[in-house]
Amino acid sequence: EVRRNHSAEGPYRAETAQLKACARRLRPKIPKLLANKRLWDYVCTQLRAQWSPEEISNRLPIDYPTDKDMRISHETIYDAFYLQSKGRLKDLGLDLPTGRKKRKKRQTRTTTPAQQRFVDDMILIDDRPEEVTERLLPGHWEGDLILGKNNQSAVITLVERVSRFVVLGHLPGRHTSKEVFTALHKAVAGIDKAIWSSITWDQGSEMAGHKAFTMATDIPIYFCHPGSPWERGSNENTNGRLRRNLPKNSDLSIYSAEDLEMIANIHNHKPRKALNWRTPAEVMTNALTRTGSIKPK
Numbered sequence: 001e002v003r004r005n006h007s008a009e010g011p012y013r014a015e016t017a018q019l020k021a022c023a024r025r026l027r028p029k030i031p032k033l034l035a036n037k038r039l040w041d042y043v044c045t046q047l048r049a050q051w052s053p054e055e056i057s058n059r060l061p062i063d064y065p066t067d068k069d070m071r072i073s074h075e076t077i078y079d080a081f082y083l084q085s086k087g088r089l090k091d092l093g094l095d096l097p098t099g100r101k102k103r104k105k106r107q108t109r110t111t112t113p114a115q116q117r118f119v120d121d122m123i124l125i126d127d128r129p130e131e132v133t134e135r136l137l138p139g140h141w142e143g144d145l146i147l148g149k150n151n152q153s154a155v156i157t158l159v160e161r162v163s164r165f166v167v168l169g170h171l172p173g174r175h176t177s178k179e180v181f182t183a184l185h186k187a188v189a190g191i192d193k194a195i196w197s198s199i200t201w202d203q204g205s206e207m208a209g210h211k212a213f214t215m216a217t218d219i220p221i222y223f224c225h226p227g228s229p230w231e232r233g234s235n236e237n238t239n240g241r242l243r244r245n246l247p248k249n250s251d252l253s254i255y256s257a258e259d260l261e262m263i264a265n266i267h268n269h270k271p272r273k274a275l276n277w278r279t280p281a282e283v284m285t286n287a288l289t290r291t292g293s294i295k296p297k
Contacts, residue, residue, distance in 0.1 A: 032072060033080060039070055043077060050244065051270055053077035058277040121211050122223045125200060125231050132198055132222070138162040138287035139197035142235035143184075145175060145206060146242060148252035155252050155260060156183050157242060159235045160195070163283035164275060166238055166267050167191065168260035172253055177208040188217055192288060198222060200232055241267060 033040050042063075046056045053074035064070035132140045140161045145154040156169025167190065169183035188196050200222045201207050210221045224231040245263045246252055255263075268284070271277040 032076060036069055039072060042070065043072070049270070050266055054273070055271045055277070058273070059271040062271075062277055122203075123220060125222050125224050128198070128200070128222045132161070132200075135162050137197070138284070139195045141196070141199045142232040143199050143201045144232060144235050144239060145171075145180070145204065146239055146246055146252065148246075149249045153252035155246055155255065156180065156187070157235060157239055158187055158199070159238045160280075160284065161234055163280045163287060164234055164238065164272055165280040165284040166242075166264050168242075168264045170255075170257040170260055175206055177206050180206040181209045181213050184213060185217070188219065195284075195288060200224065200235075202226075202229070202232065238267070 033043060042060070043056055046059070051059070056077060057072055057074040060070050060072065131137045138160060141158050142161060143156065143158045146157055147154050154171050154175035156171060158167040158169065159165070167187050169180075169187050171179055171183055173179060184199075196217070196219050198220050201210075202224045203226055207221065207223070214220055229236050242263070245266070246255070268281040269279050271279050275283055
């Protein structure tokens, strides 16, 4: 401090030091994002891929483990959106994953107990093996329907509990038990059988054909208690993320199977905090490699 603010006429003087400090405060500082083009390009690329600022910030040390210049806090990225003088990312037409213009405070969610639709031959979540509950082994999934406007359309969402890998099932028409289980059969056929060990679902009427599905696939279905969506926590969290691409009060039947595959691909290649900022696709690939479904390179 003394060396930086010393006077040309002699030793340190408080008046000179104060003048120099004021001058430094007035000197414009180049924002970190603008000063590092590689960092700027990385942030813009991942924002276009629907990554959040927190995901970008925490993934950088994985993608650039030895490059200390490729580091930025999520708050600095947020500032580029929310501070008028620094809204350069916003000027490029980029948006936050939520699509909101302002940050939203956390809200406490309440649930209304749902009516049990059927009782025959159900296996409740209480009877799941420990390996499912504790996420000890991959291959155990959580499922649900995302509903469109007036509940007239729907998309199946399946989330693997260890990797958070998501599979979306196409329901072009109705979403009765028959249509749902036809789509579930296709979903199971699309990924190696070794990675399908169980599915956990709520007690919705679309599950009326669960016994026939289990007999045909050897995949048991475990049922949550009525009005307990938190018992499918990974699925509920993922459904919230998917709403950016599959909005509420919209006609979900307009999305083709190819559209849904593309949406799932976006989410499977986003880093997740629960996975130590690895992507679901990376964790799932490792799981498939261990089962022998994918040969290690």
